[in-house]
Amino acid sequence: MRSVLALLIGLCALSPCLADDRLDRLAAAAPALDREVLSLALQARACAARTRDVGRRLAVIDYSRPSTEVRLWVFDVPRARLLHAEHVAHGRGSGGNRPTVFSDVEGSYQSSLGLFAMAETYTGQNGYSLRMDGLEPGVNGRARERLIVMHGADYVDPAQARRQGRLGRSWGCPAVRTAVARAVIDDLKDGQLLFAYADDPAWRRDSSLLRCPAR
Secondary structure, eight states, rough: HHHHHHHHHHHHHHHHHHHHHHHHHHHHOTTTTTTTHHHHHHHHHHHHHTTTTOOSSEEEEEESSTSSOOOEEEETTTEEEEEEOOOOOOOGEEEESSSSOOOOOSSOOOOOOOOEEEEEEEEEETEEEEEEEEETTTTTTTTTTTTTTEEEETTTHHHHHHSSSSOOBBBBOOOHHHHHHHHHHHHHHHOOEEEEOOOOOOHHHHOTSOOOOOO
């Protein structure tokens, strides 16, 4: 019996067993987050990890949810801990309460999908902010050029969103509540990742980070 158990443990080390266990633990920590979205985020992170340091923390935004709901989760991945569950704004060019269109075009005021590396902090007109580098050319690769950053905003007000039917909207930035902006930004700065999802068939089909070739 012990030899069979040892064999199974050895096989698991060479298979997706550990990844599946991590998905289970993270999903348990954030039951409101769609498991498939979380799985895609972990796939993209694992693919990026082949060529870069991906850090410990991963933020997941599910833009298929309306802005009146919590749709941003931040995890400590190795520890399978949920650090934040928050409302987040989308770009005014992407739609009303539920965004429907996304792009990487300057001046579109649209949000972008895919995987981002969170970079350095600075203090600008929106206060304490975090620059973002898109890791998917053609999808979000112009994020820094477009000044797509994470920052706090007074218009990210869940109570007001319930009254008016949606959150206030950004110019494409994933803006969060001012009260939590510093804590969220500090947990994501200096190379952590953010994965932005929506039910966009073309992106899911063409994303290089969702179709990582087997080694």
